Amino acid sequence: MTYVLEAKGIVRRYGHVEALRGCNFNVSPGEVTALIGDNGAGKSTLVRILSGAEQPDDGEIFVDGNVVRTESPSDARDLGIETVFQDLALCPHLNAVQNMYLGREVPRKGILGKFGFLDYEVMRKGSEDAFRDLGATVRSLTSNTGSMSGGQRQSIAVARSAAWATKVLFFDEPTAALGVVQKKNVLNLVRRVRDKGIGIVFISHSMPEVLEISDRVQVMRRGITIADYKTSQTNLEELVGAMTGRLDDLSN
Amino acid sequence: MSMFTNTNGDPKSDFGILAEEKESLFKSLPKTQTFQIVSVLFIITAIFSAIAPSTFFTLFNFRNIIINISVFAVLGVGMTFVIITAGIDLSVGSVLVFSSVIAVKAIIAMGSKGWGATFVGIFVALVVASAWGALNGWLVSIAKVPAFIVTLGSLSAALGVSQIITGGIDLRGATPELVDKIGFGNIYKQIPVLGVIAVVIVILGGILLHKTKFGLLTYAVGSNNEACRRVGINVNRQLILVYALMGFTAGIGGIMSLAMYQQTTIAGQSNTALTVIAGVVIGGTSLFGGYGTIFGTMIGLFIPIVLQTGFIIIGVVPFWQNVVVGVFLVAAVYVDTARRDAADGGGKGLKKRSKRSTS
Numbered sequence: 001m002t003y004v005l006e007a008k009g010i011v012r013r014y015g016h017v018e019a020l021r022g023c024n025f026n027v028s029p030g031e032v033t034a035l036i037g038d039n040g041a042g043k044s045t046l047v048r049i050l051s052g053a054e055q056p057d058d059g060e061i062f063v064d065g066n067v068v069r070t071e072s073p074s075d076a077r078d079l080g081i082e083t084v085f086q087d088l089a090l091c092p093h094l095n096a097v098q099n100m101y102l103g104r105e106v107p108r109k110g111i112l113g114k115f116g117f118l119d120y121e122v123m124r125k126g127s128e129d130a131f132r133d134l135g136a137t138v139r140s141l142t143s144n145t146g147s148m149s150g151g152q153r154q155s156i157a158v159a160r161s162a163a164w165a166t167k168v169l170f171f172d173e174p175t176a177a178l179g180v181v182q183k184k185n186v187l188n189l190v191r192r193v194r195d196k197g198i199g200i201v202f203i204s205h206s207m208p209e210v211l212e213i214s215d216r217v218q219v220m221r222r223g224i225t226i227a228d229y230k231t232s233q234t235n236l237e238e239l240v241g242a243m244t245g246r247l248d249d250l251s252n
Numbered sequence: 253m254s255m256f257t258n259t260n261g262d263p264k265s266d267f268g269i270l271a272e273e274k275e276s277l278f279k280s281l282p283k284t285q286t287f288q289i290v291s292v293l294f295i296i297t298a299i300f301s302a303i304a305p306s307t308f309f310t311l312f313n314f315r316n317i318i319i320n321i322s323v324f325a326v327l328g329v330g331m332t333f334v335i336i337t338a339g340i341d342l343s344v345g346s347v348l349v350f351s352s353v354i355a356v357k358a359i360i361a362m363g364s365k366g367w368g369a370t371f372v373g374i375f376v377a378l379v380v381a382s383a384w385g386a387l388n389g390w391l392v393s394i395a396k397v398p399a400f401i402v403t404l405g406s407l408s409a410a411l412g413v414s415q416i417i418t419g420g421i422d423l424r425g426a427t428p429e430l431v432d433k434i435g436f437g438n439i440y441k442q443i444p445v446l447g448v449i450a451v452v453i454v455i456l457g458g459i460l461l462h463k464t465k466f467g468l469l470t471y472a473v474g475s476n477n478e479a480c481r482r483v484g485i486n487v488n489r490q491l492i493l494v495y496a497l498m499g500f501t502a503g504i505g506g507i508m509s510l511a512m513y514q515q516t517t518i519a520g521q522s523n524t525a526l527t528v529i530a531g532v533v534i535g536g537t538s539l540f541g542g543y544g545t546i547f548g549t550m551i552g553l554f555i556p557i558v559l560q561t562g563f564i565i566i567g568v569v570p571f572w573q574n575v576v577v578g579v580f581l582v583a584a585v586y587v588d589t590a591r592r593d594a595a596d597g598g599g600k601g602l603k604k605r606s607k608r609s610t611s
Contacts, residue, residue, distance in 0.1 A: 093542035
């Protein structure tokens with residue numbers, strides 16, 4: 001099976017610091033790939049590069065086996081790669097529908113559309129479908145998202161990214177700010193998106209969560225991926241060992 | 253598990269789009285404050301009408317109020333957009349002066365008469381004012397200088413350039429067409445042309461803000477510009493266009509004041525920006541960005557003008573108007589802030605929460 005997204009030999013330097021030193025990474029469709037690593041291991045840099053926010057100094061990125069260049073987040077989005085950010089990234093004064101279609105507003109048909117009038121009917125239906133698809137809990141499509149709970153806002157953010165992602169969806173610590181129930185909801189959302197056949201990258205510091213949700217775990221340390229486990233064949237001990245480098249010491 | 257409760261017993265509504273409200277965001281959001289501010293205007297009008305029914309509540313007086321307010325109303329449209337992006341434009345008065353100075357120069361060059369010269373003057377005023385606005389927007393968005401400082405600089409510079417061009421003496425030379433047909437003209441009986449221009453601009457501005465993508469992006473950028481950048485909205489472009497729109501309305505204002513006073517008003521616009529900003533803020537537009545309405549701005553602008561006119565008519569020293577407007581302004585921002593604190597277990601609660609968690 002070809003990977004839906006694959007990175008080979010990614011190098012990224014900040015001045016004299018090599019944040020990524022020939023990093024490899026891959027994502028299969030319909031699978032949750034957890035990306036873990038200690039602070040400073042290079043996770044964020046890798047995600048920023050794969051989502052187009054930064055350019056690598058060296059290395060290649062493949063989507064469905066074809067080399068791609070993503071010069072901006074828009075390029076990545078055009079390729080079907082979306083990111084759910086840690087800090088939500090919704091506009092609190094806009095409602096669920098407006099947030100759902102933020103940056104992708106649907107113009108009305110005909111001359112009114114040329115003048116910038118929007119087709120809220122189409123956007124409302126699209127949002128309803130997207131929320132229903134994911135079983136997302138959105139109480140109102142018309143009240144502003146700033147007045148909603150953190151869980152509801154996260155649902156909207158996930159639903160938005162999931163609705164537009166056709167290949168890969170990055171979750172950057174999606175549960176960091178959430179309570180127990182909302183965490184569960186988000187993990188359910190992740191599973192539903194995965195079941196649509198989208199490749200999921202799940203970045204988290206919570207090992208129990210990683211073990212619960214992922215199919216595969218790739219571990220980063222000092223700018224490279226040093227391990228790639230099947231979740232069913234690994235355990236907490238091993239993951240933490242790989243993250244902190246204890247395994248190196250054992251093998252040496 | 254409150255998230256999964258569903259009130260209508262239909263298991264399919266687990267995804268929970270409940271309690272669908274009929275009103276759009278833009279109507280429901282500022283409803284309370286809009287209502288309050290309309291009530292205030294209504295009460296003020298009623299009081300003056302009761303005290304001086306024969307003079308205040310007359311067609312002539314209302315015509316005066318309309319003419320007084322028309323320039324501010326046009327500027328208020330642009331200012332509402334700017335403040336919704338969490339920006340500010342202190343330079344409107346100077347840009348207005350600058351555009352009218354350039355317009356008169358063009359009109360004089362064209363011989364100071366005829367519709368041809370008039371239209372060239374109007375065109376030139378709109379272009380230079382829009383350009384100045386776009387420059388403000390460029391400095392705010394791309395050069396990342398705070399809007400307050402950019403427009404404070406423009407306030408000084410645009411006035412200075414106008415003074416250099418004119419030597420500090422107001423230019424006469426507006427065409428008779430501009431003065432007679434537009435400045436003193438009536439569309440029909442006692443309905444002034446200037447008022448009609450203002451109403452048209454206000455309606456177009458309202459449609460642009462509340463009904464179009466441009467308006468939606470204006471709210472979005474003011475609400476969370478980082479979120480906008482992440483979804484690929486060109487935030488800088490939007491800001492430049494919003495400030496250019498502000499400049500455009502200042503250009504219209506420049507022509508209107510030229511038509512009204514038959515000359516430029518170099519020394520007369522130092523308070524214009526503050527009057528307009530006060531109107532916008534009293535009208536409920538949030539200085540923190542993300543919301544506001546054109547309608548609110550209009551009500552917010554009417555209050556000072558009605559007070560001024562009313563005080564003159566009932567014989568109170570009109571300087572009281574300044575005191576009352578000042579109080580209104582602070583009260584309006586207080587209400588806005590208090591409401592944000594009260595209403596937000598949500599959006600801003602998030603900020604508070606993250607602050608707490610990091611400490």
